[in-house]
Amino acid sequence: NAGVMQNPRHLVRRRGQEARLRCSPMKGHSHVYWYRQLPEEGLKFMVYLQKENIIDESGMPKERFSAEFPKEGPSILRIQQVVRGDSAAYFCASSPPVGTDSNYGYTFGSGTRLTVV
Amino acid sequence: KNEVEQSPQNLTAQEGEFITINCSYSVGISALHWLQQHPGGGIVSLFMLSSGKKKHGRLIATINIQEKHSSLHITASHPRDSAVYICAVSRGTGNQFYFGTGTSLTVIP
Numbered sequence: 279n280a281g282v283m284q285n286p287r288h289l290v291r292r293r294g295q296e297a298r299l300r301c302s303p304m305k306g307h308s309h310v311y312w313y314r315q316l317p318e319e320g321l322k323f324m325v326y327l328q329k330e331n332i333i334d335e336s337g338m339p340k341e342r343f344s345a346e347f348p349k350e351g352p353s354i355l356r357i358q359q360v361v362r363g364d365s366a367a368y369f370c371a372s373s374p375p376v377g378t379d380s381n382y383g384y385t386f387g388s389g390t391r392l393t394v395v
Numbered sequence: 396k397n398e399v400e401q402s403p404q405n406l407t408a409q410e411g412e413f414i415t416i417n418c419s420y421s422v423g424i425s426a427l428h429w430l431q432q433h434p435g436g437g438i439v440s441l442f443m444l445s446s447g448k449k450k451h452g453r454l455i456a457t458i459n460i461q462e463k464h465s466s467l468h469i470t471a472s473h474p475r476d477s478a479v480y481i482c483a484v485s486r487g488t489g490n491q492f493y494f495g496t497g498t499s500l501t502v503i504p
Contacts, residue, residue, distance in 0.1 A: 320495065321438075321483075322494070371492075387437065388437035
């Protein structure tokens, strides 16, 4: 059981480029969450997805950011035309279906550290 | 005002001391979680609580639903416990988290 896999671990992009962050949930987990941790700030919720569905994107910036979780393959967080303020650590988490009673069902990935230069 | 408040923000302890980190929240929740984040590292989920108390090794987590308060205790603290401890709550039917600002713990040998 490889846990939640995020790649790349580190990503450097120039202003105006696109950043693609990938997240493969734990086996058996059908729910994926993306969080952002800005430098010197706490974690903030961005988006919650199930397979092929966005359930809650209330934390996503309205422009340039999008997320998907296709039927096959990892979840992707896409940031278009990156700016310096997008530099942050982006964490993905996955969980089994809501209502599953598990002390450790919620699992985080190691994060992708995006630096925009 | 943040929906989840933690105290203290920073904590330094001698090895072997008993440590308590507090978390208060102001909204209805479905569960409360304690997370651990090492510097530059990933995040580990320590506990998920909806009532009562849970124990895992030297870690104990309690929650008082009526008072909207939770505590994380570390017994016989060790330098490897040095990390940021984050309280998070999940609400409603979704499992997305809302986070406290974290408590940075340093345990000195």
